[in-house]
Amino acid sequence: xxxxxxxxxxxxxxxxxxxxxxxxxxxxxxxxxxxxxxxxxxxxxxxxxxxxxxxxxxxxxxxxxxxxxxxxxxxxxxxxxxxxxxxxxxxxxxxxxxxxxxxxxxxxxxxxxxxxxxxxxxxxxxxxxxxxxxxxxxxxxxxxxxxxxxxxxxxxxxxxxxxxxxxxxxxxxxxxxxxxxxxxxxxxxxxxxxxxxxxxxxxxxxxx
Ligand SMILES: CC(C)(COP(=O)(O)OP(=O)(O)OC[C@H]1O[C@@H](n2cnc3c(N)ncnc32)[C@H](O)[C@@H]1OP(=O)(O)O)[C@@H](O)C(=O)NCCC(=O)NCCS
Numbered sequence: 126x127x128x129x130x131x132x133x134x135x136x137x138x139x140x141x142x143x144x145x146x147x148x149x150x151x152x153x154x155x156x157x158x159x160x161x162x163x164x165x166x167x168x169x170x171x172x173x174x175x176x177x178x179x180x181x182x183x184x185x186x187x188x189x190x191x192x193x194x195x196x197x198x199x200x201x202x203x204x205x206x207x208x209x210x211x212x213x214x215x216x217x218x219x220x221x222x223x224x225x226x227x228x229x230x231x232x233x234x235x236x237x238x239x240x241x242x243x244x245x246x247x248x249x250x251x252x253x254x255x256x257x258x259x260x261x262x263x264x265x266x267x268x269x270x271x272x273x274x275x276x277x278x279x280x281x282x283x284x285x286x287x288x289x290x291x292x293x294x295x296x297x298x299x300x301x302x303x304x305x306x307x308x309x310x311x312x313x314x315x316x317x318x319x320x321x322x323x324x325x326x327x328x329x330x331x332x333x
Contacts, residue, residue, distance in 0.1 A: 135194065135232040139185040139240075145172075147192030148185065154164055155219035159237045167217050174199050177304040180212055182240035186220075186229050191323040193224040196233040198241050201250060205269065213241045214301065216249040234261045238286050247291035252312065255329050262286050270296035272316040273307035274305075277312030279322050 140148060149168050157164020174180055179200040186194030196218045201208040220229045241249040250266060251258060252273070266273065271305075273283035277279035277304045303312050313321060 127302045128159075135227065135229045137184050137186055137194075137232050137236040140195070142160045142183050144187075144192055144195075147187075147194045148183075151192050151195050151221050152217055152219045154221050156217070164297070166308070166310070167219075170304070170310050171197060171217060173304050173308065174302075177302060179302050179304065181244055182237065184233060184236045184240065186224075186233065188224065191221075193221040194229040194233050195219045196237045198237050198249065198303060201274070202300045203248065203295055203297050203299050204300050205295050210247060212246050212248045212294050212299070213244060213252065214242070214299075215249055216253075218253070227298070230257075230278045231261060236259070238262060242288050244295045245290055247295050248290055249288070251284055252278050252282050253284065255284065255325070258284050259296070266299070272298040274299045274301045275312035277314065277318055279313070279325050281325040281332065282321065 136298060148171070152168040152171060153161075153164040155164070156167040174197065181200055184196050184199040185192050196215065196285060198213050198215055201212050201214045203212050215234070218230060218237075220233075239248060248271070250271070251263065253263075255263075255265070263286055265281060266283045266285040267280050269285065269287065271285055273280070301311055312318070
């Protein structure tokens with residue numbers, strides 16, 4: 126484990142309106158580390174999720190006056206047979222490239238789970254690496270009869286944390302607000318989709 130992770134626990138606090146320029150920057154830097162257009166895509170999505178009124182919680186890590194970590198939690202629904210159920214989705218999660226590997230992402234995930242847990246909803250979903258999130262409390266959603274909002278979200282990548290409010294009947298497809306579709310930010314598209322499906326088929330085989 127990285128020594129600096131052992132030295133201090135990152136301090137996570139709720140975001141304020143003054144953080145928004147720094148949040149935009151850290152999202153661009155984190156997601157654009159390899160592909161600047163990808164960073165720009167996620168950074169333009171997040172203000173639109175705000176504008177759509179769906180943000181439920183947002184936390185940051187600040188070092189020397191700079192936002193170096195950010196996580197957003199926003200609204201989604203479970204399309205259950207009995208009714209449409211309010212739930213939450215964790216995205217995006219960003220750590221500035223020069224601060225990665227120090228436990229900031231882990232602390233932000235824990236803060237997002239804690240924040241979502243106080244909302245009274247049954248579940249917090251996300252699309253992401255099973256290696257990263259699987260060791261941080263998330264399990265494959267399909268295991269609980271909760272379907273991804275698109276078949277383009279690989280089964281192993283669509284994950285969930287369930288809260289006490291979850292009841293057995295709350296099963297069905299997860300629905301994301303329109304803003305995610307407007308930004309084409311649901312699931313993946315080829316060639317990334319084909320690459321990850323192949324990787325997951327070898328690393329995270331399907332559950333019976
Ligand atoms: C993923 C991310 C938030 C992790 O932040 P971090 O502050 O470095 O996280 P931590 O220091 O708490 O943990 C580091 C762990 O993340 C893992 N990690 C880093 N990038 C990863 C990736 N793209 N996929 C999976 N795991 C990743 C490291 O291997 C390390 O694993 P370990 O704890 O088993 O050793 C950060 O790498 C990032 O911002 N990446 C770009 C944006 C992104 O991909 N966000 C997540 C989208 S679902």
